[in-house]
Amino acid sequence: MVIVKHTYIADLKHKVGEEVTLHGWVYNKRSSGKIWFLILRDGTGSTQCVVVGGQVPDEVFDLDGVLTQESSVSVTGVVKEEKRAVGGYELEVSDIRVHQIAQNYPISKKDHGTAFLMDNRHLWIRSKRQNAVLKVRAEIIRACRDFLDSNGFVNLDTPIFTANACEGTTTLFETDYFGQKAFLAQSGQLYNEANIMSFGKVYCFGPTFRAEKSKTRRHLTEFWMLEPEMAYCDLDENMEWAEGLICHIVDWALHRCKEQLDSLERDTSQLRKVKKPFARVSYTDAVEILQNSGEGFEWGGDFGGGHETIISDHFDGPVIVHRFPAAIKAFYMKRDPEDERLALGMDFLAPEGYGEMIGGGEREADYDTLLRNLKQHKLSEDAFQWYLDLRKYGTVPHSGFGLGLERTVAWICGLSHLRETIPFPRMIYRLEP
RNA sequence: UCCGGAGUAGCUCAAUGGGUAGAGCGGGUGGCUGUUAACCACUAGGCUGGGGGUUCGAGUCCCUCCUCCGGAGCCA
Known part of the structure; x- marks a missing residue:
């Protein structure tokens, strides 16, 4: 109609x-x-x-x-x-x-500083540039849903109030839940793992919260994450889904957001180079790339933003890094059967210095191993009882990943800061408007 | 938390070795029949982030606090 x-x-x-x-x-x-x-x-x-x-x-x-x-x-x-x-x-x-008749509109036709514009975010979104960025955001959301919906995924959203940390390591926002402690979710993954046992392939898409006191252009305290999860799926297939999703998003944006990308003066030649298959490199080989480039990087550490840029520049395009040291990854990651030191995780790094858009991997499907990992990470067995249950009643190999929406929007639009990729950004020093 | 940078008109920025705080935009008034962030003339607008100190004299030098920006760490 x-x-x-x-x-x-x-x-x-x-x-x-x-x-x-x-x-x-x-x-x-x-x-x-x-x-x-x-x-x-x-x-x-x-x-x-x-x-x-x-x-x-x-x-x-x-x-x-x-x-x-x-x-x-x-x-x-x-x-x-x-x-x-x-x-x-x-x-x-x-x-x-x-x-x-509007009175004294504060945003003039001349330049303004970002602090002033952020204070006037409720008005700034009217500008042509912000309109273009937020339109691209809406189209990327459509692309994500279109890709998953047409590939047999069922959209099942997961709770935002949770009783426990999913990874234990990162800081969570704490709220009072009728006298009980509750946390704002930092991922829907664990619930997705329950849902796939009913639906096979699912995804959740909603806001997630990180209380890390990050103060960079690549972090928000509230951001949107798309998280697909697949039953009977190993690491290799997981990487193929991630690759397919990224290609679909880029393709969609190039076709439907031409006008917006033009007005943002985005050089789309780099985006046009995003084609399957993406380069794949193991963590161990990536460390070697870093060392050859003169970075004093030691095997076992986590990559920072600068390291990611060196790695993706080395491949002149998108690259997926896989098989990280288990010690730096979450308790639910499956160990590599060929090397116990490794976990079957994978990160997708966007080119042009945009870094990590996707993080994910194959999940530990064995009850005893998962229990051992929980204990090693000093997490409460009781709190994860329902999660352990999933390994007791018909466990299967399964994988999934999370895509950061705002980082994806920033990359597609060629923006240097996440604050423009969401209508009202939440950052460590920004709760209003 | 650590390391840099910045706070001057509503906004964006100037102000030579300490010596009377300026411009553009925006506001107001007037002019112009094809403008493209239009233009031209006139005009109003300031406790130079707060506090303390040095000095005959501080936007400028010193101390301190506050706020913001960028980066590190953490991560999507």
């Missing part, structure tokens, strides 16, 4: 010669005495509206001196093809209806 309530700026090219009414906000205004120009934006784009003295009632013409940036107006006029207008079309105004 299609509901058409009114005309949008994006549709003007199909309305040449017709009289339409646009509903939007004043983006800019230029006056030249007996003629003035109103740049209107409506969320789908912006267009120039021309107001000519003598061709409209005086009270409409006099709005030149009244309208301010971001005032809300409905503009009626005939659509005209016009080379002089940005976008190629303009509206010959016959009437303007004012909804409200």
Whole structure:
């Protein structure tokens, strides 16, 4: 069913010669005495509206001196093809209806600092650039769901209030749950592992919370994570799913977000190079790459952002790193049967220095081994009783991963900071607006 | 928590070796019939982040606190 309530700026090219009414906000205004120009934006784009003295009632013409940036107006006029207008079309105004005159809009047409813009995030999202980024975000979400939905995955969302830490290591936000301690979820994975035993392939997609006091452009305290989980799936197949998902996202964005990526001046040649199969490198070989590049890196450590960049630059494209030292990975990761020191984990590193987008791996499916790992990590056996149950009643090899949505948006859009990839970012020093 | 950097008009930034705080944008007033972050003229707007110190004199030098930005660690 299609509901058409009114005309949008994006549709003007199909309305040449017709009289339409646009509903939007004043983006800019230029006056030249007996003629003035109103740049209107409506969320789908912006267009120039021309107001000519003598061709409209005086009270409409006099709005030149009244309208301010971001005032809300409905503009009626005939659509005209016009080379002089940005976008190629303009509206010959016959009437303007004012909804409200905006007062002292704080964001001007000139440059602003990020601190000021973040304080005015509720207004900043109206800008063309933020509109483009957030549109790409919405399309990437569609791409993720489209890929999984059309590949037999069932979307089952997992709780945000949880009683326990999933990995024990990272800091969690604590809340009061009717007198009991509760934590905000940092992953839905453990619940996904229960769900796959009913549905085979599932995914959850929602906000997750990390109370780490990270202070970098690559971290938010609240971010969205897509987490697929598959029964009867080993590490190799897991990597193929991750690869397929990334390719689908990139493809989708290149086709459906052309206009947005153009306006963000994203060089898409790098994105076009993202093709299957991705390079795969073991942790051990990656360490060798680091050492050969002159980094004093020792086997057993975790990669930092700089290390990831060196590794992905070495492959000039996307790369999946696999089989990490078990000591630096979570208790639920399956050990490599060929080398007990290793865990069957994998990270997907995006090119151009964007680093880790995906982290995941094959899960430990054996009851006794999992119990031993729990104890080694000094986690409470009681709290994980239900999780251990999954290994008692028809356990199977299974794998999954988590994709950081905001990091993916930043990479696709070519942004240097995650704060622009979500409407209202939450960071260590940013809880408002 | 550690290491850098920055706080001056509503916003973005200037201010030579301490010596009367300026510009652009935005606001206000006026002008202009095709403007493209339009332009031109005039105009209002300041406890230089807070506190203390040195000095005849501090935006500038010293101490201290606060806030923000970038990076490290941790991670998606």
